[in-house]
Amino acid sequence: MTAAAVRSKMGLEPHFLVVMGVSGTGKTTIATGLATRLGWHFQEGDALHPPANVEKMSTGQPLTDADRAPWLALCHDWLRAQVEAGHGAVLTCSALKRVYREQLRANGLPIEFVHIDTSAAELAARLERREGHFMPASLLPSQLATLEAPGDDEPVIRVSGEKHPDVVLEELIRHFQTEG
Numbered sequence: 723m724t725a726a727a728v729r730s731k732m733g734l735e736p737h738f739l740v741v742m743g744v745s746g747t748g749k750t751t752i753a754t755g756l757a758t759r760l761g762w763h764f765q766e767g768d769a770l771h772p773p774a775n776v777e778k779m780s781t782g783q784p785l786t787d788a789d790r791a792p793w794l795a796l797c798h799d800w801l802r803a804q805v806e807a808g809h810g811a812v813l814t815c816s817a818l819k820r821v822y823r824e825q826l827r828a829n830g831l832p833i834e835f836v837h838i839d840t841s842a843a844e845l846a847a848r849l850e851r852r853e854g855h856f857m858p859a860s861l862l863p864s865q866l867a868t869l870e871a872p873g874d875d876e877p878v879i880r881v882s883g884e885k886h887p888d889v890v891l892e893e894l895i896r897h898f899q900t901e902g
């Protein structure tokens with residue numbers, strides 16, 4: 723049973739967003755900004771990875787489909803709980819392949835993806851600069867090779883990861899305010 727929809731701080735209907743894209747594209751930056759501005763629940767998808775996945779990535783090994791399966795299941799469970807509560811929510815999750823996105827949307831969840839697209843050169847520069855994060859810059863090529871950008875038949879809002887995050891946030895909030 724789904725609870726009555728809880729409107730956001732700005733009076734918006736709840737949305738259930740997965741902010742997606744490769745490592746370093748700005749998922750956490752944009753998702754925390756949205757959740758703060760709109761009062762929606764936030765979950766860092768990286769925090770749902772089994773420790774073995776984090777260990778693998780930290781040591782420069784890309785994850786396999788089998789590695790990602792239990793993590794995607796936890797991401798799905800979190801999204802499902804938000805939908806059932808009727809409270810707007812934002813999850814960060816790379817969601818690199820179409821089948822992963824299908825797994826997140828299973829059981830008819832009304833998920834929308836926000837795909838942040840950033841050039842390989844900008845991503846490489848950011849990951850080289852970033853400190854205190856388990857994901858090494860050396861995994862960027864495999865992230866880019868694994869990415870299947872969402873198609874027009876998927877529920878996706880596309881934004882540029884190269885604009886200032888405040889600009890992207892304004893664009894997204896305007897999008898939600900003006901939609902039918």
Ligand SMILES: Nc1ncnc2c1ncn2[C@@H]1O[C@H](COP(=O)(O)OP(=O)(O)OP(=O)(O)O)[C@@H](O)[C@H]1O
Pocket residue numbers: 743744745746747748749750751752768814848852857883884885886887
């Ligand atoms: N639009 C932007 N312009 C410039 N720098 C940005 C932008 N968005 C994020 N950054 C910076 O890029 C780095 C990566 O951002 P962030 O951690 O949000 O990405 P992410 O997609 O969540 O990464 P990961 O998946 O590896 O956790 C951070 O140092 C962040 O401050």
Ligand SMILES: O=C(O)[C@H](O)[C@@H](O)[C@H](O)[C@H](O)CO
Pocket residue numbers: 744745746768785790815816817818857865
């Ligand atoms: O699917 C994957 O390979 C992983 O989710 C990675 O994308 C990282 O968790 C994330 O980007 C943190 O840097």
